[in-house]
Amino acid sequence: MSQIDEKLEPILAEVLRRNAGEPEFHQAVREVLESLGRVIAKHPDYLNNALIERICEPERQIIFRIPWVDDAGQVQINRGFRVQFNSALGPYKGGVRFHPSVNVGIIKFLGFEQTFKNALTGMPIGGGKGGSDFNPRGRSDAEIMRFCQSFMTELYRHLGEYTDVPAGDIGVGGREIGYLFGQYKRLTNRYEAGVLTGKGLVYGGSRARTEATGYGAVYFVERMLATRDRDLGGLRAVVSGSGNVAIYAMEKLAEFGGKVVACSDSNGYVVDEDGIDLDLVKEIKEVRRGRISEYAKAKGGTVKYIDDGSIWDVPCHIALPSATQNELTGRDSRELVKNGVLAVGEGANMPSTPEAVRIFQEAGVLFAPGKAANAGGVATSALEMQQNASRDSWTFEQTEARLAGIMRDIHDRCAATAEEYGAPGDYVLGANIAGFVRVAEAMEALGVI
């Protein structure tokens, strides 16, 4: 793994000092700064005007109280966040996460990653992220609605189609975006469709946005495999998670001839050697909002459910970690390498620990970091914004074709950048540098703001 350049060391030290107790944010910043040594060697001007220090400091951080009333009539309190990280390239853009693990450090790591991811898409979107420590598990529809309304009652004043445009993430899907948009519309008395993405198709959503992150990750992996004259046909795949990203990654893998044999949720994983039955996963997760263990109960036979242990013990050629940060450890990566994994594509944000990434790269495994591999979701959000701005609505085929082209471009830009900076095949370096340079150029042009 690369070391931090000595000129960048003090910048990292200062980030660690002033953001104490935020290990995920430290991890994300360290990884990007590790890639930048080669950039400042070529372009020392990027060290001027505290440019890198400014990139590591969010433009604005909003933290607020979310009071709401549960079905039993009890008042509940949660904490809300929106970190508006960088608007050099466009309005802040990035998802909202509802999960009990959410804190300001998690939202900052996600907002930092989002800034470079969004730059990589080539589209006019800055970086931001938000969320709450609200736990949606077991909450009724009415509770979810009241929570979303209270969340938006505070947040709406900071949003706008030219200011900040949230979308979904863990725990936030179509249902939540509907309630959030409804409350925004009510509070502002404006039908400002472009203020949120991931909307339902009847009120301004884009076709293929639901599928985009998972599909996009598979397009990226397909393109990586092509650099080694391989394709997905006949390969075994394991996808962690069984939420939005995982489900549509599995769908596209199957379409490309791969065989997905395992998926998971936060309680355990299922292994189905006949290939995961996606209709059943969708029924359990999207309709019933149930547990993946129900899959094994419904299928019986040889399907296994394992509630302790790691999904990465299941042998596969293709691994797509698509649940959450740091879910794939050094131990897991050693197991995957031992079992002959060919390619890893991060559907989630930062799912592999730094040690796991190093092990994959040293073993010559094709490794696609999240900020490149999962950029299809936000890119399609930007397409949704385009459709809203022009009051148009594209077909599924048209939108998916745009997504496929964007993923191909991101892959090729990462590969070309890695090559240009003397590290062919290093998609981590390529993604970090290509994303950074685009943000840095815009920031230089805009002056010290």
Ligand code: NDP
């Ligand atoms: P969902 O809420 O739809 O699904 C999340 C899945 O991951 C669920 O199966 C969930 O299990 C599991 N999971 C969540 N947290 C944990 C945890 N702490 N430990 C173990 N498993 C966990 O979210 P998404 O599919 O939208 O998001 C998944 C990942 O992809 C996240 O990292 C997100 O940031 C990233 N991402 C999402 C994009 C999008 O467009 N939605 C775009 C780009 C990246 P359970 O149900 O048991 O909680």
Ligand code: 2IT
């Ligand atoms: O991590 C991500 O890129 C997302 N959750 C999607 C963001 C978006 O604005 O579509």
